[in-house]
Amino acid sequence: MSQVIVVTSGKGGVGKTTTTANIGVGLAMRGKSVVLIDTDTGLRNLDLLLGLENRIMYDLVDVTEGRVPYKKALVRHKKFETLFLLPTSQVKDKSSINPAQLIVLCNELRKEYDYIIIDCPAGIEQGFQTAIAAADTALVVTMPEISAVRDADKIIGELGRADKDNIKLIVNRIRPQMVEKGDMLDMNDINDILSISCIGQVPDDEMVVTATNKGEPVIVSGSSLAGKAYTNIVGRICGEEIPFMEFPKEGFFARLKRAFGM
Amino acid sequence: MLNILKSLFGGEKQSSRDIARDRLKVVLIHDHANITPEVMEHLREDIIQVISKYMIIDKNDMQVALENDENSVALVANIPVRKMKHFR
Numbered sequence: 187m188s189q190v191i192v193v194t195s196g197k198g199g200v201g202k203t204t205t206t207a208n209i210g211v212g213l214a215m216r217g218k219s220v221v222l223i224d225t226d227t228g229l230r231n232l233d234l235l236l237g238l239e240n241r242i243m244y245d246l247v248d249v250t251e252g253r254v255p256y257k258k259a260l261v262r263h264k265k266f267e268t269l270f271l272l273p274t275s276q277v278k279d280k281s282s283i284n285p286a287q288l289i290v291l292c293n294e295l296r297k298e299y300d301y302i303i304i305d306c307p308a309g310i311e312q313g314f315q316t317a318i319a320a321a322d323t324a325l326v327v328t329m330p331e332i333s334a335v336r337d338a339d340k341i342i343g344e345l346g347r348a349d350k351d352n353i354k355l356i357v358n359r360i361r362p363q364m365v366e367k368g369d370m371l372d373m374n375d376i377n378d379i380l381s382i383s384c385i386g387q388v389p390d391d392e393m394v395v396t397a398t399n400k401g402e403p404v405i406v407s408g409s410s411l412a413g414k415a416y417t418n419i420v421g422r423i424c425g426e427e428i429p430f431m432e433f434p435k436e437g438f439f440a441r442l443k444r445a446f447g448m
Numbered sequence: 449m450l451n452i453l454k455s456l457f458g459g460e461k462q463s464s465r466d467i468a469r470d471r472l473k474v475v476l477i478h479d480h481a482n483i484t485p486e487v488m489e490h491l492r493e494d495i496i497q498v499i500s501k502y503m504i505i506d507k508n509d510m511q512v513a514l515e516n517d518e519n520s521v522a523l524v525a526n527i528p529v530r531k532m533k534h535f536r
Contacts, residue, residue: 332468332475339476368463371472375465379472 188296191303191423192321194345196337198308200329201358204394205416206305207235208405209325212420214269215405218300221260223291224274225317226307227282233273236263237401247275250287256294265406270299280312285319292320301423310344318345323352325385329359330371339380354385356419361390362433373430386419388412389433481514481521488512495525504531 193206203226210222223246224232233239244259249272256272263269275282288304295302306317318324324345328338338355345353357373364370373387391412397404405416414431421428492512499505506528515524 332472335472336475336479339479343480365465368465371465371468375469379469379476 188300188302189323190292190296190321191301191323191325192306192318193303193325193327194306194314194318194341195308195327195334196310196341197328197334200327200334201388202308202327203231203235203305204398204403205325205327205356205358205388206232206303207403208413208416209420209423210269210301210303211236211263211266211403212405212416213301213303213423214263214266216420216424217268218424219268219270219298220301220303221270221272221295221299223272223288223302223304225283225288225304225313227274227278227280227313228276229307230274230276232305233261233271234401235398235403236269236271238263238271238273239401242273245273245275247278247282249291250283256291280307280316283316285316288316289320310340314341314344315348318348318350321350323354324350325354325356326382327356327358328376328380330357330361330365330376332371335371335376335379338376342380342382353382355380355382356385357387359390360387360433362435365433366435384430385422386415387430388415388419477521478516481516483514488514495527499527501533503529503533505529 191209193202193209195202203224206222210220213220222232222236224230225246226232227247233242238261241261243261244254246259248254249256249259260270260272263271292302302320304317304321307313326338326341326345328334342353355377357376360372361370365372373384377384389411391404391410393407393410394404394412397406403416404410404413405420407413408417411431411433418428418431492510495512496505496507496510510525510527512523512525515522
């Protein structure tokens with residue numbers, strides 16, 4: 187049974203595209219066949235995170251408008267051969283695709299691939315409505331910051347109105363030291379406020395930046411904290427029970443040093 | 449010195465995390481209470497229908513509104529009754 191998952195957030199810059207890229211690669215590393223669809227029309231980025239920016243021939247709008255069959259537009263990943271990208275258009279605007287077209291396309295893709303993951307644009311306008319239309323599951327990405335949590339709440343409301351009941355939360359960019367100091371919300375706080383079950387928490391990790399620079403999602407090396415967090419999320423998507431990771435605690439001496447301003 | 453000790457042994461009374469949590473809870477209650485005028489109008493019409501089964505009311509003078517308090521929301525309706533309907 188294939189699954190269509192939309193990755194959404196409301197607020198921009200919380201890590202939707204990074205999450206999409208990592209989950210896609212993670213599923214492909216497990217041998218699943220995956221299509222990633224970038225629906226952020228006009229603001230193409232998923233190709234960069236996957237290192238596929240030089241291989242794009244056609245885009246999503248070419249497919250929905252019937253100029254090429256979808257197979258021609260799919261870009262196969264260099265390293266993970268069961269992973270494909272359907273890039274968005276860099277020239278059209280967000281009204282170029284409508285929900286019905288995306289539903290038709292996803293139904294086609296369901297026949298051949300295990301997972302179809304849709305990277306949603308920020309905001310709650312037409313582009314969002316289109317992106318969520320075909321999804322069985324919605325992953326809402328948020329950050330431990332009040333504006334991001336409020337926007338996630340808004341998105342959860344909108345998903346409810348569209349009868350999307352299978353919603354899971356990902357809390358991205360957690361800074362464990364700040365949480366420990368009492369200066370940042372943690373996963374449980376956000377869970378409690380939004381009343382949506384969490385499928386993962388990802389620490390703020392410099393490795394995400396270096397991975398993005400190289401066009402190779404952080405999950406590939408697997409050694410970083412963020413990479414492990416994404417590996418856990420992928421496991422949970424595949425139905426495994428994986429306990430949430432404990433972030434390394436700041437020791438007494440580090441606290442002592444900080445207290446004395448050293 | 450006291451501050452240094454406090455930060456060593458577990459922070460102040462109300463941390464910025466607590467403040468964020470409290471502010472979020474309140475702002476979400478208010479966000480959720482914002483329903484569109486259209487929905488409000490449907491609600492008003494439904495209320496009129498139900499109440500009219502039992503009494504004759506003054507539709508023009510009735511008021512239905514959501515009122516926001518510090519940390520709660522109430523649906524407040526003020527419906528002038530002209531006459532009761534009698535059932536046998």
